[in-house]
Amino acid sequence: MAETFDHGGGIRSVRVPIPDNPLGHTLVYVVDTDRGPVLIDTGWDDPGAWSVLAEGLRACGTDVSGIHGVVITHHHPDHHGLSGKVREASGAWIAMHAADTAIVRRTRETRADRWFTYMAAKLTAAGAPEEHIAPLRDPAPRAGLPGFSPALPDREIVPGELLDLPGRRLRAIWTPGHTPGHVCLHLEEEHPSRLPGHGRLFSGDHLLPEITPHIGLYEDPDDATVTDPLGDYLDSLERVGRLAPAEVLPAHQHVFTDGPSRVRELLAHHEERLAGLLGLLAAPLTPWQLAERMEWNRPWEQIPYGSRNIAVSEAEAHLRRLVKLGRAEAVPGSDPVTYVAVDRA
Numbered sequence: 399m400a401e402t403f404d405h406g407g408g409i410r411s412v413r414v415p416i417p418d419n420p421l422g423h424t425l426v427y428v429v430d431t432d433r434g435p436v437l438i439d440t441g442w443d444d445p446g447a448w449s450v451l452a453e454g455l456r457a458c459g460t461d462v463s464g465i466h467g468v469v470i471t472h473h474h475p476d477h478h479g480l481s482g483k484v485r486e487a488s489g490a491w492i493a494m495h496a497a498d499t500a501i502v503r504r505t506r507e508t509r510a511d512r513w514f515t516y517m518a519a520k521l522t523a524a525g526a527p528e529e530h531i532a533p534l535r536d537p538a539p540r541a542g543l544p545g546f547s548p549a550l551p552d553r554e555i556v557p558g559e560l561l562d563l564p565g566r567r568l569r570a571i572w573t574p575g576h577t578p579g580h581v582c583l584h585l586e587e588e589h590p591s592r593l594p595g596h597g598r599l600f601s602g603d604h605l606l607p608e609i610t611p612h613i614g615l616y617e618d619p620d621d622a623t624v625t626d627p628l629g630d631y632l633d634s635l636e637r638v639g640r641l642a643p644a645e646v647l648p649a650h651q652h653v654f655t656d657g658p659s660r661v662r663e664l665l666a667h668h669e670e671r672l673a674g675l676l677g678l679l680a681a682p683l684t685p686w687q688l689a690e691r692m693e694w695n696r697p698w699e700q701i702p703y704g705s706r707n708i709a710v711s712e713a714e715a716h717l718r719r720l721v722k723l724g725r726a727e728a729v730p731g732s733d734p735v736t737y738v739a740v741d742r743a
Contacts, residue, residue: 400454405653406590408566409598412454414441416476421650424476426451427600428458432565434466437490438583438600439649443479451480462487469561469568471602472580473498473548477649482549493553493561495572498579502548504618516617517707524710525684525734530703555581573604573638575631576611580604582638595644599657604631605638605646607654610664614711615718628719632668635661672725675716682729682736689713 401413408430413423419442427438435458441447452462465488470478473494481492494502518534555561557572567586574580583600603611616625639661646657654660678691689709690698701709717737720726729736 400450400457402454402457405598405647407587409585409647410458411647412451412458414447414451414454414480415444416442417444417446419476421476423650425647425649426454427647428455428460429563429566429568431466431563433563434464435460436467436469436563437465437484438469439471439477439602440468440480440484442476443483448480448483451484464488465490467553467563468492469555469583470494470498470551471582471600471604471649472577473501474577474603475548477602478502478548481551485549491553492549492551493555494551495555495557495570495579495581497574498577499551499554501577501579501618502550504620506547506550520617521686521707521710523734524714525686525736526710527686530706533703557581571599571638571641573602573631573634575613575627575634576603578616578625578627578630580634584641584643589644593644593655595655595657596642598645598647599638599641599643601638601646601648601657603649604634605657605660605664606648607646607651607660609651610667612708612712613715614708615714617711624718626715626718626722628668628715629722632665635664672716672720675720676725676739679720679726679737679739682732682738684734684736685710685714685717686734688717688737 403411405411410428412426414426415423424439424441426441429436429438441451455462462484465484467490468481468484470481470492484490485492514534518531521531555570557570559570561568561570569584569586571582571584573582580602582602582604585598587597589598613628613631616627639658643657645653645655647653678688692713694701694709717726724740726737726739729738
């Protein structure tokens with residue numbers, strides 16, 4: 399049975415399940431406009447999730463076929479997965495930031511073999527053991543991979559501009575970090591309960607009440623640009639904190655108030671984590687070795703294969719930030735490359 403909630407002021411949400419994922423669900427928001435309801439995110443592409451979304455929309459007084467548009471905070475499948483089905487059922491437009499639209503386009507055009515080869519090379523460079531890399535070289539799992547072709551958006555979300563939602567004032571705030579094109583959406587309207595603050599913020603995965611989003615490398619097999627996702631995220635956090643919204647409507651967990659306080663907690667968390675990593679880097683470590691020693695939600699031995707890849711990407715993002723800040727450096731001549739803290743005494 400679909401769980402829905404009325405947030406007042408023509409905003410409702412549907413809890414759309416994510417199969418086999420500890421996050422549990424994506425909060426899909428239904429925003430009333432003068433041309434019909436618009437969704438913010440859509441949920442995972444799964445038959446059960448689709449049924450819950452459809453049921454939830456009916457409970458909200460509408461129907462999938464009546465959706466006017468879909469606004470996507472970022473390209474991840476628990477947010478963008480059902481967008482294509484919604485568009486097929488309703489004729490709705492789909493809007494996304496250009497940086498994440500480029501990832502969607504690349505995902506649709508890149509053969510699976512290219513991704514496997516790229517990931518094997520990345521993990522080798524990160525110092526992953528051969529037993530972890532070997533499955534990526536084995537053609538057997540490739541044949542069993544399901545096709546993944548995310549819907550190509552047909553509208554661009556332009557940072558700083560109001561979205562074309564008649565009767566609403568919803569402004570796009572570019573918040574890269576979790577993905578290069580992640581956006582938060584600032585509803586510049588008085589809170590229906592007149593809570594103190596400036597409107598409401600649909601925060602996607604950028605600002606969550608109790609957990610921190612994954613910040614890893616921006617993966618692109620055809621782009622060697624050295625990005626700084628963690629630096630992007632921290633800068634974006636400060637920008638969102640300055641908005642001081644009355645209420646934050648995230649894509650996971652639950653709605654909360656006092657966004658600036660949560661921003662301060664996250665900034666402090668990442669500073670503490672960077673400091674902790676410097677302690678680990680008293681001796682040279684590869685990104686894989688650093689990931690093994692970092693604190694996760696479970697011991698390294700219990701982290702599944704795919705999650706280890708995500709963990710290594712997060713370790714690399716933190717290393718890039720430390721290097722950019724001049725607090726760590728690569729050890730010349732090391733292969734795979736190791737990193738060590740810089741003595742600032």
